[in-house]
Amino acid sequence: MGNNINNNINWFPGHMAKSIKKLKEITKFIDFFFEIVDARAPVSSRGDNFAKIIDFKPRIIVLNKSDLADEKITNNWLSYFKNLNIFAIKSSKNSSLNLKSQINNLINKLEIKKKFGKIRCAVIGVPNVGKSCFINRLLGNKKLKVENKAGVTRSLNWVSCGNLEICDTPGILAPKINSEFAKKISYLGLVKSEILNTEEIVLNLIADLSYNYKKSPEEFLKDFAISNGCISKGGEINLERASNLFLKNFQTGKLGKISLEAPN
Ligand SMILES: Nc1nc2c(ncn2[C@@H]2O[C@H](COP(=O)(O)OP(=O)(O)OP(=O)(O)O)[C@@H](O)[C@H]2O)c(=O)[nH]1
Numbered sequence: 242m243g244n245n246i247n248n249n250i251n252w253f254p255g256h257m258a259k260s261i262k263k264l265k266e267i268t269k270f271i272d273f274f275f276e277i278v279d280a281r282a283p284v285s286s287r288g289d290n291f292a293k294i295i296d297f298k299p300r301i302i303v304l305n306k307s308d309l310a311d312e313k314i315t316n317n318w319l320s321y322f323k324n325l326n327i328f329a330i331k332s333s334k335n336s337s338l339n340l341k342s343q344i345n346n347l348i349n350k351l352e353i354k355k356k357f358g359k360i361r362c363a364v365i366g367v368p369n370v371g372k373s374c375f376i377n378r379l380l381g382n383k384k385l386k387v388e389n390k391a392g393v394t395r396s397l398n399w400v401s402c403g404n405l406e407i408c409d410t411p412g413i414l415a416p417k418i419n420s421e422f423a424k425k426i427s428y429l430g431l432v433k434s435e436i437l438n439t440e441e442i443v444l445n446l447i448a449d450l451s452y453n454y455k456k457s458p459e460e461f462l463k464d465f466a467i468s469n470g471c472i473s474k475g476g477e478i479n480l481e482r483a484s485n486l487f488l489k490n491f492q493t494g495k496l497g498k499i500s501l502e503a504p505n
Pocket residue numbers: 305306307308309332333334335366367368369370371372373374375386387388389390391392393394395410411412413
């Protein structure tokens with residue numbers, strides 16, 4: 242049985258605690274941070290954990306997976322951060338935008354005072370948000386392991402990229418996450434799926450997307466199961482399979498480019 246979505250997510254394995262400790266140790270040597278968030282929910286996918294860790298070092302917010310988000314809302318987020326004098330860029334793994342030159346421009350603006358040696362940065366964020374994939378894009382190769390599940394990177398890894406030394410870090414969640422954040426990061430697949438009750442998440446998601454205009458979320462899911470052939474051998478409706486399919490459709494953008502959070 243998974244965690245109840247109405248309660249907090251309790252997934253704080255040993256490697257996360259260890260990584261927080263290590264991150265705190267290296268922060269004093271870090272010139273700036275890339276903070277990767279999911280463009281579909283930049284607030285919930287940041288959590289409230291990192292401000293304490295990164296010690297007010299310069300940072301660049303990366304609105305990643307922007308290919309899956311509502312473009313207009315992502316652009317509103319960029320204006321929002323600009324108004325707050327926070328550097329932010331949008332990014333997507335298939336984008337043809339020249340990520341490197343965009344980042345070099347920002348690094349110049351960060352005014353990192355360094356007479357000798359390379360600039361050191363670390364890439365931080367919640368699990369499965371695309372940290373390792375982002376670094377691979379900068380490197381121009383597939384050096385770091387990337388997989389579509391939360392908790393792939395388990396320790397801090399340094400790689401060299403031109404004038405940058407970049408540290409890839411494991412995805413970190415707070416030990417306790419408020420239930421609104423928990424809901425959204427579950428929808429987005431940023432939590433280890435094994436600890437979740439997928440059917441309950443999907444019923445919440447259907448309600449939040451207002452798909453249940455004339456039906457209850459339960460009826461909507463049953464109809465979805467039938468129309469997508471999610472039927473067990475005995476002939477019963479297989480809600481588990483239907484829930485997994487619905488969630489996958491949402492997470493891969495098959496239901497459209499949907500942002501879950503917009504700036505005020
Ligand atoms: N659609 C889309 N998928 C992306 C993007 N960036 C990364 N992904 C996918 O997201 C999944 C997770 O990517 P990773 O780079 O492994 O994520 P991570 O943040 O390093 O995850 P952990 O190491 O578990 O913390 C992979 O399936 C990537 O292909 C993007 O911009 N768009």
